[in-house]
Amino acid sequence: MPFCTTDPNLRNDWLTVGAASQLRQVSAARPVSARLLGNDLLLWQDDAGAPHCSADGRALPIICRYDYLWVHTGDGPAPALFELPEFAQPGRRIVDCGGIGVATSGLRVVENFLDIAHFPYVHTGTLGKVPHTEVAPYRAVVDPAHGEIWATECHFFQPRASASAGDGIDAHYRYRVMQPLTAALYKTCPNRAGEWDVIGLFVQPLDQEQVIAHVLLVYDEDVLPDAEMIAFQHMIFGQDKPILESQRPRRLPLTGSLEAHMRCDLTSTTYRRWLHQRGVTFGAHAQPLP
Amino acid sequence: MIRLYDYELSGNCYKLRLLMHWLGLTYERIAVDFHPGRAHKCAWFMQNINPQGQLPVLDDDGFLLRDAQACLVYLASQYDTPGGHWYPEDAQTRALIQLWLATADDLTRSISAARLHYSFGYPADIAACDRQGPATLRLLDDTLAENHYRGTPWLAGGTMPSIADIACFPYAALAGEARLDLRRYPAVQAWLHAMRHRPGFIAMPGIIDPSL
Numbered sequence A: 001m002p003f004c005t006t007d008p009n010l011r012n013d014w015l016t017v018g019a020a021s022q023l024r025q026v027s028a029a030r031p032v033s034a035r036l037l038g039n040d041l042l043l044w045q046d047d048a049g050a051p052h053c054s055a056d057g058r059a060l061p062i063i064c065r066y067d068y069l070w071v072h073t074g075d076g077p078a079p080a081l082f083e084l085p086e087f088a089q090p091g092r093r094i095v096d097c098g099g100i101g102v103a104t105s106g107l108r109v110v111e112n113f114l115d116i117a118h119f120p121y122v123h124t125g126t127l128g129k130v131p132h133t134e135v136a137p138y139r140a141v142v143d144p145a146h147g148e149i150w151a152t153e154c155h156f157f158q159p160r161a162s163a164s165a166g167d168g169i170d171a172h173y174r175y176r177v178m179q180p181l182t183a184a185l186y187k188t189c190p191n192r193a194g195e196w197d198v199i200g201l202f203v204q205p206l207d208q209e210q211v212i213a214h215v216l217l218v219y220d221e222d223v224l225p226d227a228e229m230i231a232f233q234h235m236i237f238g239q240d241k242p243i244l245e246s247q248r249p250r251r252l253p254l255t256g257s258l259e260a261h262m263r264c265d266l267t268s269t270t271y272r273r274w275l276h277q278r279g280v281t282f283g284a285h286a287q288p289l290p
Numbered sequence B: 001m002i003r004l005y006d007y008e009l010s011g012n013c014y015k016l017r018l019l020m021h022w023l024g025l026t027y028e029r030i031a032v033d034f035h036p037g038r039a040h041k042c043a044w045f046m047q048n049i050n051p052q053g054q055l056p057v058l059d060d061d062g063f064l065l066r067d068a069q070a071c072l073v074y075l076a077s078q079y080d081t082p083g084g085h086w087y088p089e090d091a092q093t094r095a096l097i098q099l100w101l102a103t104a105d106d107l108t109r110s111i112s113a114a115r116l117h118y119s120f121g122y123p124a125d126i127a128a129c130d131r132q133g134p135a136t137l138r139l140l141d142d143t144l145a146e147n148h149y150r151g152t153p154w155l156a157g158g159t160m161p162s163i164a165d166i167a168c169f170p171y172a173a174l175a176g177e178a179r180l181d182l183r184r185y186p187a188v189q190a191w192l193h194a195m196r197h198r199p200g201f202i203a204m205p206g207i208i209d210p211s212l
Helices: A106-113 A226-246 A261-279 B012-020 B043-048 B070-078 B091-120 B125-148 B161-172 B188-196
Strands: A014-019 A031-035 A039-045 A051-055 A059-060 A062-065 A068-072 A094-101 A139-143 A146-160 A167-181 A181-190 A196-207 A210-219 B002-006 B028-031 B057-060 B065-068
Touching: A014 A031, A014 A094, A014 A196, A014 A210, A051 A062, A051 A068, A051 B002, A062 A106, A062 B028, A094 A226, A094 B091, A106 A196, A106 A210, A106 A226, A106 A261, A139 A261, A146 A261, A146 B002, A167 A261, A210 B065, A261 B002, B002 B012, B012 B070, B012 B091, B012 B161, B057 B070, B065 B070, B070 B091, B091 B125, B091 B161, B161 B188
Parallel strands: B002 B028
Antiparallel strands: A014 A068, A031 A039, A031 A196, A039 A051, A051 A059, A062 A068, A094 A210, A139 A146, A146 A167, A167 A181, A181 A196, A196 A210, B002 B057, B057 B065
């Protein structure tokens, strides 16, 4: 079965097929399957613990980074995967929150992850609360060195910013988009001043309108059990999911006037422009002819 | 002390949270890493909490009870005020409630199974779910439409909701996550609306709190 897109942004980049833990006790004799870009892949690990991947009887490059598996489906040379230095920082808690399926374009899932303005309405009592709805001005730029988007100086009142937060805080955020379907959020650590908790969002595109959204925590948190940290993230994501699945068109419009933006959507508009300039078509809404 | 072995995104756990909230009970939530950890299937949980490896489980001062519908019966019997409406003593009402508790299991086998498939990649017979889910919603819709003309908006009749309504509520409300279209069931939609607008309603992810 061929892959369902020729979009070089996806075919020449590393795409996740889920957590590395799924290959525990999976040998070549009994591989697991994973769906990616409309194709079924087989995954297994060898006796030395190295991951392997095949599709259509052909071996594909696969690496394990940040406890996740990344596959390269293109014919050309694979680029370097993005850096996430906090992952290897001593003292960090690494908690895999697993993947949750969403019936929409991966670009919509990433854009939602980058949005602050919906917090008081969708994540009431945790990430926001009416009437604290104002999004203060922040910056969003494309870093010329790495081609990544960085949104900085974001801050927002949060009644319960994380599973262990006691009182409301003025949470500071920084967003980063590494690839069209991977992003990271750096947020004020409620327990340790000056440190940033990191939440990685790795979207596995099953096809143009179905994805699995994987979430990895790289936290300074050291109090709560994993299950409570995961429960908090699933609560947040479970609140976003029906909103995401109700958005039409499912594919993200990158240009035009189909959806209107305001000042608080600067990260979204930067993301859409960045996708458009890269020529992303996969998961993007095709523009009607003029 | 009541403890609930709980998972945030489980509709069957949520129905116990909803009833305990409406009963004004305080309880301790013990988060179980259902996904991705499958902690409900680990040896410790199956040996000590629930040999069936399922959530929710209620622990009321050492009385361990599995099965969401059994827990609803227990909580309403034990903690509702005398003459309360959640599990009335009237024989016919109790018989009707029992019928809808069984229907709640049909919703779990169809809509919940499909939702677990689409959300967490669980294997499921989607063709069977796509037959059983709509059939059960149709049964609910026809009953609720008839009840409407008899002057009651609730599944087991009467002027107030019962545990029959709580049992069937979550997976009917979450039908969209099983990729079913609730617009085909207008009486179900009106009933979901009535449930969500009752004073003191609490939401779960996927079922939006109307006060927002």
